[in-house]
Amino acid sequence: MTETGAPDSDGRDSDAAERLRDILARRLGMAFADERRDRFADLLSTRPWAAGCPDAGTYLALLERAPPDHPELRALAERLTVNETYFFRHIDQITAFSEVALTERARSSAGSRRLRILSAGCSSGEEPYSLAMAARIHPLLAGGDWDIAVTGLDIDSAQIARARHGVYSEWALRATPEDQRARHFRNVGRALHLDPRIRAMVAFETRNLMDEDPAFWAEHRFDIIFCRNVLMYFTVPAMRAVVGRLARSLAPGGFLFLGAAETLRGISGDFDLCHTHDSFYYRRPAAPGGAGGAGGGCPPDLPLPPAVAGPPPCEPAPSWPDEIAKASDRITALLAALAPHEAEPPERPAPSPAGVAAADALAARPAAPRQLEAVRSLLHRERHHDAVRALDALPPDVRDHPDAQLLLAVALTQRSAVRPAGEVCRRLLAQDGRNAGAHYLIALCADHDGDPAAAWEHARTAAYLDPGFAMPHVHMGRLARAGRRPDAARRAFRQAITLLEREDASRILLFGGGFNRETLLRLCRAELLATGRPA
Numbered sequence: 001m002t003e004t005g006a007p008d009s010d011g012r013d014s015d016a017a018e019r020l021r022d023i024l025a026r027r028l029g030m031a032f033a034d035e036r037r038d039r040f041a042d043l044l045s046t047r048p049w050a051a052g053c054p055d056a057g058t059y060l061a062l063l064e065r066a067p068p069d070h071p072e073l074r075a076l077a078e079r080l081t082v083n084e085t086y087f088f089r090h091i092d093q094i095t096a097f098s099e100v101a102l103t104e105r106a107r108s109s110a111g112s113r114r115l116r117i118l119s120a121g122c123s124s125g126e127e128p129y130s131l132a133m134a135a136r137i138h139p140l141l142a143g144g145d146w147d148i149a150v151t152g153l154d155i156d157s158a159q160i161a162r163a164r165h166g167v168y169s170e171w172a173l174r175a176t177p178e179d180q181r182a183r184h185f186r187n188v189g190r191a192l193h194l195d196p197r198i199r200a201m202v203a204f205e206t207r208n209l210m211d212e213d214p215a216f217w218a219e220h221r222f223d224i225i226f227c228r229n230v231l232m233y234f235t236v237p238a239m240r241a242v243v244g245r246l247a248r249s250l251a252p253g254g255f256l257f258l259g260a261a262e263t264l265r266g267i268s269g270d271f272d273l274c275h276t277h278d279s280f281y282y283r284r285p286a287a288p289g290g291a292g293g294a295g296g297g298c299p300p301d302l303p304l305p306p307a308v309a310g311p312p313p314c315e316p317a318p319s320w321p322d323e324i325a326k327a328s329d330r331i332t333a334l335l336a337a338l339a340p341h342e343a344e345p346p347e348r349p350a351p352s353p354a355g356v357a358a359a360d361a362l363a364a365r366p367a368a369p370r371q372l373e374a375v376r377s378l379l380h381r382e383r384h385h386d387a388v389r390a391l392d393a394l395p396p397d398v399r400d401h402p403d404a405q406l407l408l409a410v411a412l413t414q415r416s417a418v419r420p421a422g423e424v425c426r427r428l429l430a431q432d433g434r435n436a437g438a439h440y441l442i443a444l445c446a447d448h449d450g451d452p453a454a455a456w457e458h459a460r461t462a463a464y465l466d467p468g469f470a471m472p473h474v475h476m477g478r479l480a481r482a483g484r485r486p487d488a489a490r491r492a493f494r495q496a497i498t499l500l501e502r503e504d505a506s507r508i509l510l511f512g513g514g515f516n517r518e519t520l521l522r523l524c525r526a527e528l529l530a531t532g533r534p535a
Helices: 010-028 034-050 056-065 071-080 091-108 126-136 157-165 178-184 196-200 236-249 320-338 353-363 372-380 384-392 402-414 418-431 436-448 452-465 471-482 486-500 505-511 517-530
Strands: 114-120 147-154 185-188 191-194 202-206 222-227 250-258 272-276 279-283
Touching: 010 034, 010 056, 010 071, 034 056, 034 071, 056 071, 071 157, 091 114, 091 126, 091 222, 091 250, 091 272, 091 279, 114 126, 126 147, 126 178, 126 196, 126 202, 126 222, 147 157, 157 202, 178 185, 191 196, 196 202, 222 236, 236 250, 272 452, 372 384, 372 402, 372 505, 384 402, 402 418, 402 436, 402 505, 418 436, 436 452, 436 471, 452 471, 471 486, 471 505, 471 517, 486 517, 505 517
Parallel strands: 114 147, 114 222, 147 202, 222 250
Antiparallel strands: 185 191, 250 279, 272 279
16 A cells, blocks of 8 residues: 555455455354445545544454444444435334334333334434334234333434434335324424424444443343344344344333344344244243243234135146146247247256266255155155155154154155145144245145145245245246236246255255256246346
């Protein structure tokens, strides 16, 4: 670096940017993708001067030894995170908060008549104030003798100052229901001033969620926690540490709301997944021995379709591979019309022995009994009847293992034995409501039974529980196309294409209906053409 802080070579500049990213990961637990490298370089061209350092090297050394609450670390966190927010953002979650979380916690706290709500990553205050407004008009809390307190946290001290001021623009209220706007805001010139009674319900703090503070994160302190679009900035170890604090401070039976693109899969087993009001959120089990200590059970408010009836034995219904084959024929004709030189029909080649062996190795998880490897191999070769017989011949303790039951459900689904496949999946979900494979197979069963709404919900749940699982998106694309929802179909097929390109080969063999990665990709791309836009 020169004395002015400008890089003397691209290589040194890149090394400094990498070092800054590493420091943020170690000191603040923040994780950033490679595309942020230019942003780090920009910061290194301005922040050393702002921090009183003569060059980037001195600046990075300062960050290395600075305490966690150092102003410069906070300044970097503020500049690398997004503060976009507005009142009643993601109204479906706010509705679930009011109609489910507040209702349950009000009933549980009827004796103390005390509720504590946390908004972590609150930015300029719109979220905690929205929660306070919803609580104030809740029918079980409107008596006036309830002690309701909302705490808003953010690492950005400037945003916290704005939140305390309680003055907003029209744009911040763009999703606010008219009745809430009329009740809680007053026009002063071009600004909108929040009702002092709502402001009095909310206390704000400047705080980094990575800071360990046993007094603040006291056990069972909060009834409901919102932590939306915050975890996505953390490394996985930091995410686990933060979620651990949230879990410890949440009362038994309390609720946790994350951002729409965030999940606790692989991060924590302390919560049950809930799904109402077209929203996913989490609940801490209310009693010891519940799902929270062992990875979660199926929460009672996660809707499951009624048991589906299988086809009469003499009239077997088309299997999932047959359904895809029909779609393949239709798409082949479409491609022939659009691009004749690319209209070769999709093939369904059997995987080679080497490919099956590799897939089996990838599919075999350490916790799964070794006897299941042969069953997987049979399923990969589409020998579904043999797979069912092989599973039936296993010892009871192996046959009842969740992995064995999932393989049984796959085999039954491929044989069009829809009713028994659905029953197996429901047993699995009773043990583990977060089993994405079981939700996906129930989606196929529901679709087969003519219940597209249930099929959509279970496919969507599977995609949420396992963000890397491609097949639920393929199925949602088919459902949306059949339901004449081209925009939703395009979104689903685009996401399916992205995920299929890096999907585990063994899972494609298991859930892909006999089709390989290339064929499924080609089908999804053709579906995009059919809905009017190319991939």
